[in-house]
Every structure is written in C-alpha cells, then in structure tokens.
Amino acid sequence: MQENKKLAVLTEPTLAEAAVLIEKAFAQRRTLIVAGNCHVHYVGRARSTLEPGERLLIIKSDGSLLVHRPVGYEPVNWQPAGSIFHVQIKEDGLEVYGVRQKPRESVRVTFAGIYMVSSLNLSDSGDFLLHASEEEMHRAILLKPELLEEGFKPISWEKKVEPGFVDIYGEDKNGKFVIVEVKRKTASKEAALQLAKYVEPIKAKVNREVRAVLVAPSLGKDVQRMLVTLGLEYKALDPKVCAEVLKKSENSKLESFFNDKS
Amino acid sequence: MQENKKLAVLTEPTLAEAAVLIEKAFAQRRTLIVAGNCHVHYVGRARSTLEPGERLLIIKSDGSLLVHRPVGYEPVNWQPAGSIFHVQIKEDGLEVYGVRQKPRESVRVTFAGIYMVSSLNLSDSGDFLLHASEEEMHRAILLKPELLEEGFKPISWEKKVEPGFVDIYGEDKNGKFVIVEVKRKTASKEAALQLAKYVEPIKAKVNREVRAVLVAPSLGKDVQRMLVTLGLEYKALDPKVCAEVLKKSENSKLESFFNDKS
DNA sequence: ATATGCATGTCGCAC
DNA sequence: GTGCGACGTGCATAT
Numbered sequence: 143m144q145e146n147k148k149l150a151v152l153t154e155p156t157l158a159e160a161a162v163l164i165e166k167a168f169a170q171r172r173t174l175i176v177a178g179n180c181h182v183h184y185v186g187r188a189r190s191t192l193e194p195g196e197r198l199l200i201i202k203s204d205g206s207l208l209v210h211r212p213v214g215y216e217p218v219n220w221q222p223a224g225s226i227f228h229v230q231i232k233e234d235g236l237e238v239y240g241v242r243q244k245p246r247e248s249v250r251v252t253f254a255g256i257y258m259v260s261s262l263n264l265s266d267s268g269d270f271l272l273h274a275s276e277e278e279m280h281r282a283i284l285l286k287p288e289l290l291e292e293g294f295k296p297i298s299w300e301k302k303v304e305p306g307f308v309d310i311y312g313e314d315k316n317g318k319f320v321i322v323e324v325k326r327k328t329a330s331k332e333a334a335l336q337l338a339k340y341v342e343p344i345k346a347k348v349n350r351e352v353r354a355v356l357v358a359p360s361l362g363k364d365v366q367r368m369l370v371t372l373g374l375e376y377k378a379l380d381p382k383v384c385a386e387v388l389k390k391s392e393n394s395k396l397e398s399f400f401n402d403k404s
Numbered sequence: 405m406q407e408n409k410k411l412a413v414l415t416e417p418t419l420a421e422a423a424v425l426i427e428k429a430f431a432q433r434r435t436l437i438v439a440g441n442c443h444v445h446y447v448g449r450a451r452s453t454l455e456p457g458e459r460l461l462i463i464k465s466d467g468s469l470l471v472h473r474p475v476g477y478e479p480v481n482w483q484p485a486g487s488i489f490h491v492q493i494k495e496d497g498l499e500v501y502g503v504r505q506k507p508r509e510s511v512r513v514t515f516a517g518i519y520m521v522s523s524l525n526l527s528d529s530g531d532f533l534l535h536a537s538e539e540e541m542h543r544a545i546l547l548k549p550e551l552l553e554e555g556f557k558p559i560s561w562e563k564k565v566e567p568g569f570v571d572i573y574g575e576d577k578n579g580k581f582v583i584v585e586v587k588r589k590t591a592s593k594e595a596a597l598q599l600a601k602y603v604e605p606i607k608a609k610v611n612r613e614v615r616a617v618l619v620a621p622s623l624g625k626d627v628q629r630m631l632v633t634l635g636l637e638y639k640a641l642d643p644k645v646c647a648e649v650l651k652k653s654e655n656s657k658l659e660s661f662f663n664d665k666s
Numbered sequence: 667a668t669a670t671g672c673a674t675g676t677c678g679c680a681c
Numbered sequence: 682g683t684g685c686g687a688c689g690t691g692c693a694t695a696t
Contacts, residue, residue: 149520153413175439177411181530187689188536188643190535190689191532192532193531198435198524202472203475206476208477212464213468213485214464214677215483220477223476257410257411258524260520266475267457270452272450272451273450274450275450300694307670330684446674484676506682538688539687594670
C-alpha cells in the first residue's frame with residue numbers, strides 16, 4: 143500500500159488486518175473510520191458502559207475520538223482532542239484504547255467484528271463563518287445604537303462589574319445610565335434575573351438612575367410579567383437583523399470602532 | 405450490488421456514481437459516510453458558511469447529519485435527527501441538501517470531489533449505562549441519607565417549590581427542615597445562589613427553621629466565603645462514591661424505594 | 667489553572 | 682408545545 147495515498151480502505155478485514163491499518167493511521171496522524179460491532183467502556187469524570195452493537199468509530203488527527211450509534215446527533219462515547227491511542231488484539235477482539243490527561247480519562251472500544259476500516263489523509267483550511275450569534279448582536283448594537291433606541295450612546299461592553307459581566311452599557315438621550323443584556327433567542331426567566339442582579343450594584347456605583355434593558359427576539363411565557371416586577375425593560379431584536387446590519391456596514395469602520403474598546 | 409448487504413463502499417467514485425449510492429442509502433435509511441472536498445452552507449437559527457476543504461459527511465438513518473473537519477471533537481456543521489435529505493448533481497458538484505422543520509433550517513453540502521462513499525446497514529440495540537451522574541448522587545443520598553449527615557430523613561426530591569426545583573428536601577435529626585442542592589462537579593457561585601434563592605420561600609411556607617446544604621465534590625474559589633455570607637452549609641461528596649454505593653445495593657430495594665416517590 | 671458565559675448547543679422530563 | 686436544568690457538556694476568553 144502506498145504510504146502517502148489519500149485513502150486506504152479495507153472491507154470485511156480480519157481483526158489482524160484491521161489492526162495494521164489502524165496502527166498505521168495513528169502513526170501517520172490520519173483520520174480513521176472504523177465500522178463494526180463493538181462494546182465500549184469509559185472511565186473518567188464519570189463512568190459508562192455500552193453493550194455490543196454496530197457503530198462507527200472515528201479518530202481524528204488531533205487525537206479526538208467519537209463513537210457514533212446508528213441514530214442520534216451526539217456521539218455515545220467520545221474523547222476530546224489530545225488523547226493518545228493504542229490498538230491491540232485481545233481475547234475478545236480488537237481493542238482501541240484512548241487516554242488523555244487533565245482530566246484523566248480513557249475510552250476502550252473493543253471490536254468483535256469489523257466491517258470496514260478507512261484511513262484518510264484529509265487537508266482542510268477552509269474558513270468557517272458563523273452569523274447571527276449573540277456577539278454579532280452586540281456588534282450591531284454598538285455600530286447602530288438606534289437598534290436599541292433613538293439616542294442611545296454605548297460606553298462599553300463585556301464589562302466586568304460584579305457579580306458578572308454586563309453585555310453592553312451606555313446612556314440614553316436623557317443621560318440616564320442604561321445596561322443591556324442581549325440574548326440571541328427567546329429570553330428566559332434566567333436572563334431577566336441575570337440582568338436584574340446587576341442593577342443594584344451598578345446603581346450604587348454610578349450613583350444615578352439606571353435603566354436595564356433586555357434585548358432578545360422574543361420573551362418566554364412568564365418573563366413579561368417578571369420584567370414588570372423587576373423594573374426591567376424589553377426591546378425586541380432579531381439576531382438575523384443584526385447580521386444584516388453588519389453585512390451592510392463595511393469592515394473598516396467596524397474594525398476602527400472595535401480597536402477603541404474602552 | 406446486493407441491496408441488503410451490510411456494507412457498500414465506493415472509492416474514488418465519479419460524482420454520478422456517488423450520487424447513486426447516496427440516493428440508495430437515503431431510500432434504505434442506511435448510515436452514510438462521505439469523505440471528500442466540500443463546502444457547506446447552513447441557514448436556520450443562525451447562518452454559516454464553510455469554505456472548501458476535505459471533510460467527512462455522516463448521515464444517519466434517523467435523519468441526523470454531521471460534517472466533521474479533520475480536527476475537533478465537534479462537528480463544524482450538523483442537523484439534528486428528523487431532517488429530510490436530497491442528493492443532486494449541480495454545476496459545482498454533488499449537492500447533499502438536508503432540511504428540517506421546527507425550527508426550519510437547512511444544510512447544503514456541496515462536494516467538488518469525493519474520495520469515498522460508504523453506505524452501512526448498522527443494527528445497534530446495546531444498552532448504554534452512565535454512572536456517577538448527578539441523578540445517581542440523588543439516588544445514593546436517598547438510599548443512604550447518612551451520606552449527607554447522620555440522622556437525615558429525606559422527604560421528597562425534584563420538587564417544584566417556586567422559583568424552581570429543589571433537588572432533595574427532608575429533615576435532620578433535630579427536626580429542622582433541610583433543603584439540598586446537589587452538584588456532580590465543583591460547585592460554582594451559581595450553584596450557591598441557586599440554593600440560596602429557595603431558602604426564603606420555603607421558610608415562609610413550612611414556617612420553621614430551614615437549613616440549606618450544598619452537596620458537591622468540591623467548592624470553587626470564592627464559593628466558601630459566599631456560603632458563609634448566605635448562611636448555607638457544605639457537604640463534600642464525590643459522584644463516584646455515590647455510584648459505588650448504588651452498585652453495592654441491590655436493585656430491588658432501590659426500585660421499591662423509588663416507586664414510593666411522593 | 668480558574669472562572670465566566672455562549673452554543674445553530676442537544677436532550678430529557680414535567681406541566 | 683414550552684419551560685427548565687443537566688451534560689463525561691465543549692469552547693473561547695479573561696484574570
């Protein structure tokens with residue numbers, strides 16, 4: 143087999159044949175896919191056992207591991223990047239063992255039978271861009287403060303104030319202090335409480351009137367009422383609208399603005 | 405190709421050849437793996453673009469989709485179970501399109517080149533058991549209340565009391581009311597606050613002295629001090645110790661106990 | 667190293 | 682369906 147080929151596949155291999163390819167994949171830091179009948183043991187922060195069944199094992203070049211059942215978005219077992227792997231033929235089958243430190247934890251995947259092994263040399267430097275995140279909402283409001291309200295002047299953002307971080311603060315057209323909590327989806331009770339807990343400490347600090355505004359695309363069931371109780375305000379704002387705002391504005395303006403973070 | 409074979413693999417197929425196998429995999433609800441050079445667009449709750457690069461695409465029989473880069477534990481793009489997929493040859497390559505309702509969102513993966521396609525018929529009914537979860541800590545304390553303290557008598561658990569759920573409550577050897585918040589890892593500021601917010605409402609309700617105990621394997625940096633301030637107590641307890649306790653006790657006892665949930 | 671909060675979080679459970 | 686909290690959450694960031 144050519145060492146540097148992009149792809150090596152074995153179908154219905156013996157366990158011994160599979161072990162050779164797997165070993166080689168580890169040594170060459172290739173992406174490994176194994177399909178077969180296996181059971182799994184995990185010991186670490188918690189402990190788990192997975193009885194025999196047919197699954198996919200994926201091990202990437204950065205030392206991350208995934209065991210996927212034939213259903214479900216999430217891996218049933220995994221190991222984050224930075225694990226070290228070994229493969230070995232044992233009495234009950236081919237064992238792939240992965241261990242990492244900090245925290246110390248290990249996964250042992252034992253295959254009784256293997257349907258396919260695939261070793262791939264993948265190269266990927268493509269950019270990934272995500273839009274309509276909460277951070278984009280922050281940026282959009284800072285860039286166009288009227289998204290919050292006419293006359294709003296941002297002063298700072300992501301500011302530590304005890305007992306946590308305020309998303310954005312500034313002052314309104316009447317010079318009142320305004321603190322803003324931003325959520326990219328329906329605001330929950332939690333969000334309202336999170337905002338409320340900043341009001342008193344900040345009022346004490348700046349020694350003037352403080353308005354608190356919850357910004358989110360919508361409000362949860364009981365949150366409307368809670369806002370009234372807590373003396374908070376609400377401004378509807380959709381993350382996608384924010385993404386559009388940023389898209390329209392040229393980057394240069396944004397960059398200069400952000401370099402001035404106070 | 406045998407229709408019902410467990411495994412079908414194409415290496416270095418043309419896009420047209422790949423499309424046939426992918427189409428068939430969708431129709432037969434098989435697990436699909438595609439390795440190749442692709443770009444990805446996602447639109448839904450947010451919006452993302454992934455520039456061309458070599459990745460794995462996995463689509464499972466339940467309609468979940470994963471796009472994995474050669475590094476990282478997490479998929480760069482995905483779709484939870486319940487999506488509908490189509491495959492089509494377009495001008496810029498082979499397009500796999502997946503869409504789901506509620507929320508309405510879609511992923512479009514376009515392959516310029518495919519190195520491997522694999523269609524698998526996986527069967528998996530193996531049990532998965534996780535130990536040392538927070539729920540096991542609950543169970544262990546209910547089964548052996550002395551894990552919390554000598555003379556503790558649990559009354560109920562997972563009880564709605566406004567403004568949320570109390571993990572466990574009961575009374576101590578002196579008849580004082582005890583509410584318990586359990587954490588499976590180092591308790592944070594949040595955990596302490598979460599516990600504290602129940603004390604007053606419950607005191608008002610039961611109209612007698614209320615103790616509040618935070619149970620966790622350890623405490624965060626400032627939490628110790630906060631506990632004093634808030635008048636809360638702390639009991640060190642490791643989730644793995646709880647798992648051991650449960651392991652030693654026979655299931656029958658546990659079952660009967662839990663059927664009596666009040 | 668620890669702490670804090672976002673995530674296309676996902677998932678399960680109760681109302 | 683909505684709400685709420687756990688998760689072996691992972692992850693980035695700031696201290």
